[in-house]
Amino acid sequence: EPEVTQTPSHQVTQMGQEVILRCVPISNHLYFYWYRQILGQKVEFLVSFYNNEISEKSEIFDDQFSVERPDGSNFTLKIRSTKLEDSAMYFCASLQDHGNTIYFGEGSWLTVV
Amino acid sequence: SQQGEEDPQALSIQEGENATMNCSYKTSINNLQWYRQNSGRGLVHLILIRSNEREKHSGRLRVTLDTSKKSSSLLITASRAADTASYFCATQEETSGSRLTFGEGTQLTVNP
Numbered sequence: 001e002p003e004v005t006q007t008p009s010h011q012v013t014q015m016g017q018e019v020i021l022r023c024v025p026i027s028n029h030l031y032f033y034w035y036r037q038i039l040g041q042k043v044e045f046l047v048s049f050y051n052n053e054i055s056e057k058s059e060i061f062d063d064q065f066s067v068e069r070p071d072g073s074n075f076t077l078k079i080r081s082t083k084l085e086d087s088a089m090y091f092c093a094s095l096q097d098h099g100n101t102i103y104f105g106e107g108s109w110l111t112v113v
Numbered sequence: 114s115q116q117g118e119e120d121p122q123a124l125s126i127q128e129g130e131n132a133t134m135n136c137s138y139k140t141s142i143n144n145l146q147w148y149r150q151n152s153g154r155g156l157v158h159l160i161l162i163r164s165n166e167r168e169k170h171s172g173r174l175r176v177t178l179d180t181s182k183k184s185s186s187l188l189i190t191a192s193r194a195a196d197t198a199s200y201f202c203a204t205q206e207e208t209s210g211s212r213l214t215f216g217e218g219t220q221l222t223v224n225p
Contacts, residue, residue, distance in 0.1 A: 055210060102211075
């Protein structure tokens, strides 16, 4: 079955540093997402991306965050000037078309120290 | 309370027993999806049920949806130790584009 792949699986970074999390969505999918899950908490929506632009974002997704689809396959989440509270599992997801299943990657654990 | 609340928060059963998890939500939805998450791992999609459907089956899984009560249930029959995981419901709301809103999850432990 096709899958969403994410790299790195785990990253430790110093507070204040920039982090880029990478995702390769399923190839024929059109909608892309980032979610995060702070340890022990529920999964929270960050941003959705369609047709090369952000289609929706949550209040969590402030100016510290940005997303990019630099080529036909990768979808990245950049976190500028990381804070301790950014420590979480970040999930990438993709969707072929509205009303269908959203598939998630294995996640990238980000630890900010 | 929030969109997509599961109960119970934790459930512990013996292998072979059935496990039932419930999910309630507050707004009108297009569909509801159930996911499983093993500790520290990714979200594995289990089943999607659309707002015009009442019940769906997939192997040992049975999902029901009652839009009048804004609730869904996930039944796992003949549970196995390997079913031990957290289970989340997630709703795709009518007014929120294609994003999913997740519940708090139910931690299921199946004892061998």
